Amino acid sequence: SQTIHQWPATLVQPVGSPLSLECTVEGTSNPNLYWYRQAAGRGLQLLFYSVGIGQISSEVPQNLSASRPQDRQFILSSKKLLLSDSGFYLCAWSGTSFTQFFGPGTRLTVL
Amino acid sequence: QKEVEQDPGPLSVPEGAIVSLNCTYSNSAFQYFMWYRQYSRKGPELLMYTYSSGNKEDGRFTAQVDKSSKYISLFIRDSQPSDSATYLCAMMKGGGSEKLVFGKGTKLTVNP
Numbered sequence: 001s002q003t004i005h006q007w008p009a010t011l012v013q014p015v016g017s018p019l020s021l022e023c024t025v026e027g028t029s030n031p032n033l034y035w036y037r038q039a040a041g042r043g044l045q046l047l048f049y050s051v052g053i054g055q056i057s058s059e060v061p062q063n064l065s066a067s068r069p070q071d072r073q074f075i076l077s078s079k080k081l082l083l084s085d086s087g088f089y090l091c092a093w094s095g096t097s098f099t100q101f102f103g104p105g106t107r108l109t110v111l
Numbered sequence: 112q113k114e115v116e117q118d119p120g121p122l123s124v125p126e127g128a129i130v131s132l133n134c135t136y137s138n139s140a141f142q143y144f145m146w147y148r149q150y151s152r153k154g155p156e157l158l159m160y161t162y163s164s165g166n167k168e169d170g171r172f173t174a175q176v177d178k179s180s181k182y183i184s185l186f187i188r189d190s191q192p193s194d195s196a197t198y199l200c201a202m203m204k205g206g207g208s209e210k211l212v213f214g215k216g217t218k219l220t221v222n223p
Contacts, residue, residue, distance in 0.1 A: 043213050049209075101157060102147075
């Protein structure tokens, strides 16, 4: 069966510090991968998606970036965090069906 | 007008009640419809998915899609305290586009 992992689970970072969040998927090959942010009262916002290694599409211009160095690894990064980057970051994957499956999430607080 | 509208609630019901959760949408190109359940501080979990119009039943859960009215529903029968969560509707156009558009979620509390 497929599983998706995210780490860290929680993170508190000062404004201006860098960020690296990691997502890995097990039990499947060539998944589509997604990064979402969920802020209170704002719903789920798609940030990036990837259909293959090195292929990244950005949905929202901001100071975040994503990379996919391996087939089942997806990384969300920032060089300098802003207060507005606080939120719950979710990674998801999909296979040949249209359904997306989410990871446990990373709760980021920027102070 | 937002693409997907969902009443955020909160919705509070007694145990055993029938719960009705709804979303409306504006884009007639949506063909795939999903419901996710999200417990507090956890990732969303896929509950139900349907293609085009019609009903789908899975245990105590029934998903309905009315494309003519651009309206989808999730019914929970014999609700349990363990059903207390936020329910998110999501939809997608399909045809190679895999971007899900989510509602903001309805927070449900089932009281014992």
